[in-house]
Amino acid sequence: MRLRGVRRYHWARDVDEALSLLSAYQGKGAFLAGGVDLARSPRTDLEGLIDLTGAGLSYIREDGKGLHLGATATLAEILSSAQAQEYAGGILRETLRLVAYPALRNMATLGGAVVSAHPWADIPTLLVALDAEVLYRNAEGEKRMSLAELYRTDFRRIFRESVLLEVLLPPLPGAFAFEKIGRNAGDIALLNACAGLALEDGRIAWARLSVGARPERGERLPWLEEALVGERPSEALWRKVEEEVRARIEVGSDRRASEAWRREVAGVLVRRALARAAGKAGT
Amino acid sequence: MKIYFELNGKPQYVEVEAGESLLSLLRRLGMKSVKEGCGTGECGTCTVLLEGKPVRSCLTFAPKVQGKRVTTLEGLGTLEDPHPLQRAFVEAGAVQCGFCTPGMILTAYALLQENPDPTPHEVREYLVGNLCRCTGYVKIVDAVLLAAQWKREGQWR
Structure with missing residues (x-):
């Protein structure tokens, strides 16, 4: 890896300095922190790199x-x-x-x-x-x-x-669980899902659900969150949700997985995430 | 631009390009254990320790090591005086072509600093970012567990 054309590397001491350095480069400067994304997508238009890791933002x-x-x-x-x-x-x-x-x-x-x-x-x-x-x-x-x-x-x-x-x-009322499927333990996701649930008197009082790598970026499923409120957690409910997710979720194909595969697996991941979140929330 | 850093315990004051990788710098300085496999952070053979923690030198901009400690395999042991982890890799037969071995050993070194008594699963989990295309990993895991046992028995320097 070598970003050709980069002439200077700056360690910004604070955010104001970072912004003024950036504006001085007039579009030919870039911020970086870990640098892993910049290093993997070599650009040829950059003259200056501005490292933010010393700018007091690691708290x-x-x-x-x-x-x-x-x-x-x-x-x-x-x-x-x-x-x-x-x-x-x-x-x-x-x-x-x-x-x-x-x-x-x-x-x-x-x-x-x-x-x-x-x-x-x-x-x-x-x-x-x-x-x-x-x-x-x-x-x-x-x-x-x-x-x-x-x-x-x-x-x-x-x-x-x-x-x-x-x-x-923000402080949240619920308990959460995250599910991911990749080709191996270090792989990026073929599909991922996060569920959060809060229970009151044995019923779901609050729900959060998101699914990502569809292949589009992770977004919440507001229709499912609303539908879950008032329901009693049970294996039968999770099975029903699995079917509904499979029927309704927007997923697509890319070179890593097909639309049909993602549709099938999205239901499974949401079911697993919900069941684990409900377990943690204390059914 | 010039940067100052510590390489395997020795001070270095060297000229680097602002957009150069640490991998490129280290190989210029003769650290041939640091290898470029994929160049995109997937394979792990360019792993070095930065302030004692494993990083990918192929994805680290060289100026980032300014003022810091970098350790490569050359800093762990030598042919005459190998590190116990290196001896364990030989003992367990964990080396075939050897291309992944420096990254494996440095990552395992960091694991055993954090966790001196890992389970086989924990070894696999920690080494998940280091790929080996020869061994099938069984003997690599054996080697790390053997080195861990030697460490607990006080056989490490």
């Missing part, structure tokens, strides 16, 4: 608003963080263990995964199920919005001139 902290994950915290740092472990019954640890392999998790950052937003990635599927919000800054100031909403905008253009500061995970 993991909790307050009344939720769990704040700095954009340059690595996946390994989140995996080994006690605060992240406690969030929503340990769903961050459960999911991040399935993402790539130790050496890549030592490099890749949460912010990188959010900004790159690969359609097969596990992290967007997880974060939209967790109602994640993002905070970013550009020349106009700071902006906070839900990740699901951000992904409906032209976010790639936004991040050409903005620094992602953090991902905020």
